[in-house]
Amino acid sequence: MTAQSGSIESVLVENRVFPPSEATMEGARIKGMEAYQALCDEAEKDYEGFWARLARENVVWTKPFTKVLDESNAPFYKWFEDGELNASANCLDKHMGTPVENKTAIIFEADDGKVTKVTYKEMLERVSQFANALKAEGVKKGDRVIIYMPMTIEGIVAMQACARIGATHSVVFGGFSAKAVHERIVDAGAVCVITSNYQMRGGKELPLKSIVDEALAEGGTECVKSVLVFERTPTACNMVEGRDKTFSQALEGQSTVCDPVPVGAEHPLFVLYTSGSTGKPKGVQHSTGGYILWANTTMQWTFDLRPEDIFWCTADIGWVTGHTYITYGPLAAGATQVVFEGVPTYPDASRFWKMIQDHKVTIFYTAPTAIRSLIKAADSNEAVHPKNFDLSSLRILGSVGEPINPEAWMWYYKNIGGERCPIVDTFWQTETGAHMMTPLPGATPLVPGSCTLALPGITAAIVDETGNELPNGSGGILVIKRPWPSMIRTIWGDPERFKKSYFPEELQGAYLAGDGAVRSEDRGYFRITGRIDDVLNVSGHRMGTMEIESCLVAKSDLVAEAAVVGRPDDLTGEAICAFVVLKQGRPSPEEAPKIAKALRDWVAHEIGPIAKPKDIRFGDNLPKTRSGKIMRRLLRSLAKGESITQDTSTLENPAILDQLGDAY
Ligand code: PRX
Numbered sequence: 001m002t003a004q005s006g007s008i009e010s011v012l013v014e015n016r017v018f019p020p021s022e023a024t025m026e027g028a029r030i031k032g033m034e035a036y037q038a039l040c041d042e043a044e045k046d047y048e049g050f051w052a053r054l055a056r057e058n059v060v061w062t063k064p065f066t067k068v069l070d071e072s073n074a075p076f077y078k079w080f081e082d083g084e085l086n087a088s089a090n091c092l093d094k095h096m097g098t099p100v101e102n103k104t105a106i107i108f109e110a111d112d113g114k115v116t117k118v119t120y121k122e123m124l125e126r127v128s129q130f131a132n133a134l135k136a137e138g139v140k141k142g143d144r145v146i147i148y149m150p151m152t153i154e155g156i157v158a159m160q161a162c163a164r165i166g167a168t169h170s171v172v173f174g175g176f177s178a179k180a181v182h183e184r185i186v187d188a189g190a191v192c193v194i195t196s197n198y199q200m201r202g203g204k205e206l207p208l209k210s211i212v213d214e215a216l217a218e219g220g221t222e223c224v225k226s227v228l229v230f231e232r233t234p235t236a237c238n239m240v241e242g243r244d245k246t247f248s249q250a251l252e253g254q255s256t257v258c259d260p261v262p263v264g265a266e267h268p269l270f271v272l273y274t275s276g277s278t279g280k281p282k283g284v285q286h287s288t289g290g291y292i293l294w295a296n297t298t299m300q301w302t303f304d305l306r307p308e309d310i311f312w313c314t315a316d317i318g319w320v321t322g323h324t325y326i327t328y329g330p331l332a333a334g335a336t337q338v339v340f341e342g343v344p345t346y347p348d349a350s351r352f353w354k355m356i357q358d359h360k361v362t363i364f365y366t367a368p369t370a371i372r373s374l375i376k377a378a379d380s381n382e383a384v385h386p387k388n389f390d391l392s393s394l395r396i397l398g399s400v401g402e403p404i405n406p407e408a409w410m411w412y413y414k415n416i417g418g419e420r421c422p423i424v425d426t427f428w429q430t431e432t433g434a435h436m437m438t439p440l441p442g443a444t445p446l447v448p449g450s451c452t453l454a455l456p457g458i459t460a461a462i463v464d465e466t467g468n469e470l471p472n473g474s475g476g477i478l479v480i481k482r483p484w485p486s487m488i489r490t491i492w493g494d495p496e497r498f499k500k501s502y503f504p505e506e507l508q509g510a511y512l513a514g515d516g517a518v519r520s521e522d523r524g525y526f527r528i529t530g531r532i533d534d535v536l537n538v539s540g541h542r543m544g545t546m547e548i549e550s551c552l553v554a555k556s557d558l559v560a561e562a563a564v565v566g567r568p569d570d571l572t573g574e575a576i577c578a579f580v581v582l583k584q585g586r587p588s589p590e591e592a593p594k595i596a597k598a599l600r601d602w603v604a605h606e607i608g609p610i611a612k613p614k615d616i617r618f619g620d621n622l623p624k625t626r627s628g629k630i631m632r633r634l635l636r637s638l639a640k641g642e643s644i645t646q647d648t649s650t651l652e653n654p655a656i657l658d659q660l661g662d663a664y
Pocket residue numbers: 274320321399400401402403404425426427428429430431451513514515528530531537540541542
């Protein structure tokens with residue numbers, strides 16, 4: 001929380017309202033605002049009773065819980081603590097002997113268009129066999145396993161197999177660097193790494209295993225005893241004798257039956273690293289019981305899931321959206337889902353629309369960045385316009401990861417949803433585990449650009465810097481007032497940072513989301529105004545400014561000092577802007593583009609291509625106060641290309657501002 005929270009802009013009033021149509025309300029799980037309100041009232045009257053009811057209805061327990069919420073060591077809350085369950089059994093075994101057993105669980109479409117289908121029964125066999133392979137490698141309950149895999153059925157199987165034996169997985173997005181993989185292996189103390197020889201994206205074969213090798217060549221990785229390698233392509237990769245095995249070698253002779261290991265409700269199902277306001281990513285630790293409960297429940301509520309639906313979430317399993325709405329939620333809810341390996345622009349920018357048509361997708365869940373880039377593509381090339389495709393199977397659309405601007409919302413609503421499909425704009429975070437605020441298709445009147453209201457049981461509010469609730473219409477800090485089952489339990493290995501980051505004393509025990517928000521005067525609808533900390537949201541990906549700064553400064557042969565800020569960008573939401581002081585002094589205009597490229601390549605190598613600064617500006621120094629503090633608000637104005645109207649009298653070196661005008 002910083003002083004910036006006071007300056008959150010009040011957003012424009014949005015007058016368009018789209019109430020649910022009769023067709024959408026017909027048969028809806030939560031039908032009409034009265035039904036929504038009834039659930040909210042139930043939670044308000046008896047908070048623990050509400051969650052206990054849902055936990056009994058939506059989770060299969062091998063040992064029923066007797067306690068619901070333990071607040072004795074707040075903010076280290078415990079939910080359903082004496083209950084026992086297995087997450088994989090809640091996604092697979094529970095469907096055996098029901099009509100879901102032989103239903104298609106996954107329709108996988110590869111980068112090259114090849115389609116593979118797997119039923120629930122087959123998934124159970126594949127997950128069980130993989131779980132046996134992990135056991136044979138010595139992986140056991142409580143161990144951590146790093147998964148660095150492309151979007152494949154095998155990636156989902158690997159995650160489920162860890163859950164089946166009670167191992168805690170930590171998935172690293174396939175676009176992250178060797179250094180990022182290394183940091184996560186060391187921080188998590190992983191015993192095993194599951195990866196792939198290569199990944200296919202946009203027709204290109206990109207290496208993964210060699211990046212794991214590079215990570216494992218660094219110190220602190222002695223904990224890793226085995227590496228399992230999926231052969232995604234026939235191309236050979238380096239294999240280390242005694243440590244590495246291909247999937248075929250590991251699975252050979254393993255039984256397709258493996259009893260799920262019951263774990264306590266609080267057992268860590270996974271740790272997922274995300275960016276915070278310091279240079280070091282945080283390992284967000286999630287529980288098993290509370291997480292599965294909310295993944296399954298929100299899958300049903302938010303998407304009004306029905307047995308015949310074909311659900312498609314376009315996220316990657318490397319992000320939380322892929323965890324909750326690909327690996328766990330859809331399977332726990334017994335849905336048929338599409339899983340896509342590739343990118344939306346290959347072979348051309350109509351790939352998503354063609355896939356919706358081909359697979360008769362009914363629920364489509366994607367990110368505003370994807371929508372914005374596909375709008376741009378459709379505007380410039382008729383052939384990839386969604387109007388050329390039959391999208392009539394669609395029933396519900398979803399948006400996630402960043403604020404959706406009303407123009408993109410309207411385009412999505414008209415061109416993809418045919419003005420027929422409600423858009424659920426779901427606000428949540430890696431830390432919240434699952435949806436927090438979202439419209440409900442059969443109940444909530446929609447307002448473009450607003451995530452509307454909190455789900456029943458979620459106590460979202462807007463407060464000032466001392467934790468006092470603000471009236472509708474005033475921008476402030478978004479908090480969740482009471483603990484909820486799928487919340488982050490701690491930061492892996494750093495409980496102090498957990499407390500400080502999310503439960504600062506001033507906020508009187510509320511969870512600090514890190515976002516600013518405003519509620520509309522009329523309906524009390526929430527609209528997220530963006531992060532209030534040093535975290536940027538670039539194409540729906542979270543990036544810490546400090547992380548990129550530390551990375552730039554680590555290029556010590558070139559860089560003396562660096563500061564990173566965000567600026568609005570039409571396509572990516574926010575863009576990364578780096579202000580750099582070189583050791584050699586300011587480069588000439590001829591030299592500058594070359595150095596900028598070298599710095600971008602460096603950041604891509606150290607963190608991953610998603611962290612590359614879009615703009616790099618060079619100066620002899622950074623604008624600082626006399627006490628040496630970098631004046632970031634000036635940098636933000638410069639990044640936006642605004643003329644400086646702020647008071648610069650406290651600046652040590654006002655002339656510097658003129659040098660920082662050119663972006664490379
Ligand atoms: O700033 C908010 C934004 O994404 C952040 C969480 O990022 P991450 O943990 O990577 O999870 C993304 C997927 C859930 C939030 O703090 N954000 C997420 N969803 C929305 C959003 N901002 C506005 N509207 C949303 N629907």
